[in-house]
Amino acid sequence: MLFLQCIVAYFLCLISFVSAADSNAWKSRSIYFVLTDRIARSSSDTGGSACGNLGNYCGGTFKGLESKLDYIQNLGFDSIWITPVVANSAGGYHGYWAQDLYSINSNYGTAADLKSLVSTAHSKGMYVMVDVVANHMGQGAISDNKPSPLNQASAYHSDCDIDYNNQTSIEVCRIARLPDLNTQSSEIKNVLNTWVNWLVKEYTFDGVRIDTVKHVQQDFWPDFAKAAGVYSIGEVWDGNPTYLAQYAKLMPGLLNYATYYPMNRFYQQTGSSQDLVDMMNTVASTFPDPSALGTFIDNHDNARWLSVKNDQTLLKNALAFVILSRGYPHSILRD
Known part of the structure; x- marks a missing residue:
């Protein structure tokens, strides 16, 4: 019985080690970036057929990526960084046009598939970093895209073109015409902080890569990074x-x-x-x-x-x- 308890304790420690990765733990890691839609269509995909339209979904999935973990590890990498996993507006194969923060992009698979990917990576001693976006939502009018949970006009800054010589303009105007979130609002801050905390815990991610950091006012980021609860690296x-x-x-x-x-x-x-x-x-x-x-x-x-x-x-x-x-x-x- 004592032997069994020791074994259980050992594996619990391993689980804790992987899920509680901090900055120091990440410093010993090498990270392989994956655009989920472009890694592998399924666990049996050999990459033999080309994608017909690179401007749209090509069929990469969480299951396909899971099947490539050994390949990635054999290259010498012990961590992966994956593109955003949330449901996107039409054409968002890359993941950066969020439509529903609490739903998984069905083109990549299911929530269970994502959990399986992370769990399998952890079983191999690998960390998983997920990309997150707090600057904007997906393209299109709010009435058409119906972004969730941020579906009110007050959740966004007024439409304007970015002047890259003006920091305020960089922070409040639209990058690539994407609806810019009103991150000065305490309500919107709370929504985003609550979401990133849930996302990391729900899928046991080990880190977050934060997109478009300079396009959000600086005082937003410390609380957001803290809410994530894991190591974060910004772009x-x-x-x-x-x-x-x-x-x-x-x-x-x-x-x-x-x-x-x-x-x-x-x-x-x-x-x-x-x-x-x-x-x-x-x-x-x-x-x-x-x-x-x-x-x-x-x-x-x-x-x-x-x-x-x-x-x-x-x-x-x-x-x-x-x-x-x-x-x-x-x-x-x-x-």
């Missing part, structure tokens, strides 16, 4: 280290766009090694914890590396930099 799409560093005080981690630009210029042979070294030194002296930054060579928002410089040797050198430099290494599907 602030800007190469200015001073600008980026403001956000490093608001959440545990950021994607390292400061280093991304000079690194790619160097390895794609359009920039100098000195520029890269200078930026690395600037990052080290500007950010409160440079080791909490996520390093990457490309992603779903930026040009794929080989589309800019079609050279496998240079690509491998760039990937080696990502893996060996300070911070969390991120790799996108098929790099």
Whole structure:
């Protein structure tokens, strides 16, 4: 009986370790990014047939991704970052056009499928990070899209085009014409904080990647990150280290766009090694914890590396930099 109790206690500790991953736990991890719709259509999919329309759903599923976990782990990655899982408005194959925050995108599978994916990843010692969006909902008029639970006009800022030279405009106007949430409202803050807390607990995620961080006022983020209850890393799409560093005080981690630009210029042979070294030194002296930054060579928002410089040797050198430099290494599907 004592032996059995010890075994049970051991596995409970493992479960606790995986589900309570904090910033320090993530620092030893390497992260493989997956656009869920594009990884695998099913557990038996071999990738033999091409998608007919890359601007719409191609059939990737949670079950398909679950079947690829061994493949990802054999590449040397021990964590995955998946695109948003919530139900989306029409055409939102990527996941960033939320329509119902409390429903799962049925194109990817069911809630049970998602729980199975996370559970299987945990059984292999892998962490799962989910992408979340608090800046906007899906495209279209509120009356047509019927976003849930944020279905009132007062939940959104007035329609305006972004002036990227004005920070207030960046925060309250519409990115890509998507309805911009009124995150200054205490009611909307509570709705979003409650939702992200539920999402993480319901599906036992180990971390969240936060989209479009610079498009929401800064004082919104500390409570949102705290509500998530797990490690969070934000996307602030800007190469200015001073600008980026403001956000490093608001959440545990950021994607390292400061280093991304000079690194790619160097390895794609359009920039100098000195520029890269200078930026690395600037990052080290500007950010409160440079080791909490996520390093990457490309992603779903930026040009794929080989589309800019079609050279496998240079690509491998760039990937080696990502893996060996300070911070969390991120790799996108098929790099």
